[in-house]
Amino acid sequence: MTRAWGALAWGLGQVAGAPLVLAAVLLVTLTAAAPFGVVLGARLQTALATQPPISRNATDIDPEWWMEYRAHARGLEATFTPVVIGFAAPLANLSALADGTRQPVVLIIPMVVAGVIWALLWGALIARFDGGRVGFRQLAAAARRHAGRFVAIGALAAATHVALYLTIHALLFGPVFAALSARAESERDAFFWRVLLYVIFGILISVVSLVADYARVSMAVAGTPTVREAVRDSLRFVTSHRAAVSALYLSTGLLFVALLTTYYFAETLGGTRIGGWRGAAVAQAYIVARLAIRMTFIAAEVRLFKAIG
């Protein structure tokens, strides 16, 4: 347990001491998402250009225009719903993950892009946190060196997740939850049953994610040559040190919960407005903080693996 917290503290220090790396990661992830934003932005501008001038002097978005826009929206445009605003966005994304909500097919493209981008970032970030201050060329070389195998690990994890969602999740949140909630005397009881099922399923997907994480660390830090051996090594590490691994995972999870709580209150107290610059700035600040937490977790995983692996 102490080792986990020590690794987390070390990870926090590493990220705090590497603002340029954080900025670079933000730039890379933003660049990955930007093309989709350009496509949607162009379509929004086109739609707004034909908006009747009744709202021309308005500073806010006309809800009626938005509803009509949504009625005719297809593909990427159909994802432009009220949940993209402020705290609703992470809430919707987390809820979709927990409930296994089927996302629009068009979102597969950014998801795959994100998977590939993070496969590259993993290589660079492990090199940074394992080797101390290294130059951009070394980081880029590390990213390239591991990219193919890290993509393979990501693909394996994704396939396992899909299988889990199609089987265990469907079972838990289908007949099992229906049976449990039918016996619940109140909405509160039913919700607690659902939370219990979230925890059970969450453990399964967390294990898969952790195995994928430590497989990458094993390859980059210990030089494990093949994906198969790396996964085997990672499984051994996760099961042998499950207390420390879980403690680190939960501790980082608490950081994320704290971030979400801060975001929620920042929004409700700050009074962000629809489409407002302040809301957009707060949202980007949240993204930066989330990236920092993720980098902290990667750094802490590297530290933990080196310490007890």
Added chain:
Amino acid sequence: MFLGAGVSDADARLSDTATRALTMLTGWFGPFPDTTLAIVDLPWAVDLAGAAYPGVVTTRTRWLAPARELTAERTLIAGLARRYWQVPATPAEFNWFAEGVSLYSSTRAIHELLEGRNYASQRAFGGFVLHVIRALNWSPNSWQPQPRVRHFAEVDEPSRAPWRLASAEADSQAQRAALALHTLERYVGWPALQPALASLRERAGERGVVPALLAEVLSEQRGIELGWFFEDVLHGKRAIDYGIEVFTSEPGGADGRFRTVVKVRRYGDGVFAGTSRPRDGSLSSSKSLALLVRFADGAQIDDFWDGRDDRAEFSYSSRSRAISATIDPGLILLVDVDRANNSRTLEWAPRPEGFRMTLNWLAWLQDLMLSYSALV
């Protein structure tokens, strides 16, 4: 008035909402049809919220709902408004119209009663967690006083239910009737439509809630001849869709003036003529559809079209170039199935709100990409 066990904050809110809604609806449509009323706050698992029967209206408060979340209030208002139009004398073949009036009345009552605090809400984690999106207010505000949004989930869903007079599915006749009534309100104004609806309700005891009765009442009260409206817009199953087909503005002669041509088109087979009388020769005789043309120097032309022909052409000569043309700029014709083609512009300029909306969406996408990539 009977609410759930105990007097919780939610009960007090519902009681207050019911009192204010009944006062408002009585002012609009006359005495409430029931002498006693039980408001039932349903248990969470009973999916009957929104049902209205003689003397009983149902709603449902949720456990994890913040005080700003007004789903229960919207459901309650919709149920109370619905009771006005559940008239036994209504012939079965006009149940769609009664349902349409109910949908329209409910939506309007929600806007009126919850103005300024009618926020969008989001259901997460199996629907158990409700989050209020305070940045998005569905109801009128200072710069757009008309009720704008015409569909609330609490009014429209479930679209098929035992207490409904007819289906309220998206393309149903009832929804078309509701949209037609929203259009009528914007066309003749609420001060004209409200007393007409009150008279409709008063006389419906004998003839039922039928379109012909509303047409008669409007004709009597306002001297408005609306046979065309009831025939083409309310009854009709034909699609109404007007738009701008061609819009050009080019220098047209040696004097340097611009010649602007606007070709408007009736894409649908439905007609919004504004009168049942034959055309008197002018394209703009009935003034049913407004056409707004804006020019680069700030000038604008307000023209009209009676919407009868498949196409019509308007041309203007001006000192400066035209920059936009819009048919129905006042958003009167809410039954128009595609408003995206109602406007054309020649001077495209990015709108700041478009950038801001895109940035919000981009943050959502970044979060989505982070969330899913964290799993693999």
